Amino acid sequence: MKSLVVSLHDVSPLTQSLCDQILVQLRELGIGQVSLLIIPNHHGRAPIGASPAFQRWLSRAIEAGHEPVLHGYYHRRERGKADSLVRRVMTEFYTAGEGEFYNLSSGEAATLLERGLADLSFLPRKIAGFIAPAWLLGAEAEVAVRELGFLYTTRLSKVRVFNGNGDIASQSLVWSTRAGWRISMSLVWNRSLSLCLSGAQLVRIGIHPPDAQHGMVWKQIRKLISAAGRSRRCASYAKCLGIA
Numbered sequence: 001m002k003s004l005v006v007s008l009h010d011v012s013p014l015t016q017s018l019c020d021q022i023l024v025q026l027r028e029l030g031i032g033q034v035s036l037l038i039i040p041n042h043h044g045r046a047p048i049g050a051s052p053a054f055q056r057w058l059s060r061a062i063e064a065g066h067e068p069v070l071h072g073y074y075h076r077r078e079r080g081k082a083d084s085l086v087r088r089v090m091t092e093f094y095t096a097g098e099g100e101f102y103n104l105s106s107g108e109a110a111t112l113l114e115r116g117l118a119d120l121s122f123l124p125r126k127i128a129g130f131i132a133p134a135w136l137l138g139a140e141a142e143v144a145v146r147e148l149g150f151l152y153t154t155r156l157s158k159v160r161v162f163n164g165n166g167d168i169a170s171q172s173l174v175w176s177t178r179a180g181w182r183i184s185m186s187l188v189w190n191r192s193l194s195l196c197l198s199g200a201q202l203v204r205i206g207i208h209p210p211d212a213q214h215g216m217v218w219k220q221i222r223k224l225i226s227a228a229g230r231s232r233r234c235a236s237y238a239k240c241l242g243i244a
Contacts, residue, residue: 001232001233002200002201002202002203002231002232002233003201003202003203003232003233003234003235003240004202004203004204004205004225004228004229004232004233004234004235005035005202005203005204005205005234005235005236005237005240006026006031006034006035006204006205006207006225006234007034007035007036007037007069007131007172007204007205007206007207007237008022008023008034008035008036008037008207008209009037009071009206009207009208009209010037010039010042010071010075010208010209011036011037011038011039011058011071012038012039012040012042012046012048012054013042013046013048013051013054014042014043014045014046015042015209016054016057018209018210018212018213019036019209020057021212022207022209022211022212023061023066025212025222026225029222029225029226029229030229030234031225031229031234032064032065032234033065033066033067033234033235033236033239034066034067034236035066035067035069035129035236035237035238036058036061036062036066036067036068036069037069037070037071037131038058038068038069038070038071038120039071039072039073039074039075040070040073040115040116040119040120041073041074041119042074042075043074043075043076044074044076047119048119048120049119055122058123059122059123059124062123062124062125063124065236066236067125067128067129067236067237067238067239067244068120068123068125068127069127069128069129069130069131069237070113070116070117070120070127070129070130070131070150071130071131071132071133072098072100072101072112072116072132072133073100073112073113073115073116074100074112075098075100075133076098076100076133077098077099077100077102077133098133098134099132099133099134099136100112100132100133100136101132101133101136101137101138101141102132102134102136102137102138102141103138103140103141104138104140104141104144105140105141106140106141106143106144106147107144108141109138109140109141109143109144109145110144110147110148113130113144113145113148113150114148117148127150128150128151128152128237128238128243128244129150129151129152129153129154129237129238130145130150130153131153131154132153135154135155135156135172137153137155145162146162150162151163151238151241151243152164152237152238152241152243154172154204154237156171156172156174157169157170157171157172158170159202159204159237159241161241161243164241168201168202170200170201170202170203170204171193171197171204172204172205172206173190173193173194173197173203173204173205173206173224174186174190174205174206174208175187175190175207175208175211175214175217175220175221177208177210177211177213177214177217183214183216183217186217187216187217187220190220190224191220194224194227194228202240203228203232205221205224205225205228207221
C-alpha cells in the first residue's frame with residue numbers, strides 16, 4: 001500500500017504548546033503516528049534536560065505511538081568568516097542560519113549526536129533516525145550519523161536507509177512562513193507538487209510549529225493530509241521503512 005509520512009519539525013520546550021495543538025488536530029484527521037523531530041537544546045535556550053514538564057509530555061507522545069527523531073542539537077549554525085557565497089546562500093537565505101550539520105567534520109558531528117542521544121535517553125523508545133536541520137547534512141557529518149548506529153536519514157528530496165537498498169526518491173512537501181511572499185510561494189508550490197506526487201509510493205508532509213499560526217497554510221496542510229490519508233497508510237518513518 002502507498003504510504004504517507006507526516007513529520008513535525010522543531011519539537012522542543014520552546015514549541016511544546018504549538019506542537020501539542022498540532023498533534024491534537026492531526027489525531028482528529030486520523031493521523032496517529034507522527035515522526036517528531038526533536039531539538040535537544042533549541043538555539044541554546046531550551047535544554048530538554050532542564051524541563052521535566054517537557055520530558056513528561058514528550059514521553060507520553062512517544063508512548064501514544066509517535067516516533068522520536070533526533071533533529072540536530074542546537075538547530076543553529078554560526079556564520080563563519082570564511083564562508084563562501086554558496087555556503088552563505090544555503091545556510092542563511094535558504095534556512096535562516098539553521099543549517100547546523102551542513103559542513104561539520106565527522107568528529108564535530110559525532111560530539112553533537114552523542115550529546116543529543118544522551119539528552120533523549122529518558123525516552124521510552126530507542127531513536128532510529130537522524131534528520132539534519134533544513135535537511136542540510138554534509139558528507140562528513142553523514143559518516144558520523146552512520147557510525148553512531150542511526151538507521152536512516154532524510155533530505156528534502158529523498159529518504160536514505162543505511163545498509164538498505166539505496167535511496168527512496170520522495171520530495172517533501174514543506175512550507176515557509178518567514179515572509180508573506182514565502183507563504184504565497186509555498187501555497188502555489190505545494191498545491192502543484194501534491195498533484196505531481198499523487199502516484200508516488202511515498203508522500204511526505206513536513207510541518208513546522210509556526211505553520212499552525214497561518215490560516216491559509218494550515219488549511220492547505222489539513223486538506224492535503226486528509227486527501228492523502230484516504231488512499232494511503234499513514235505511518236512514522238520507522239514504521240514505513242520497516243525498522244520500527
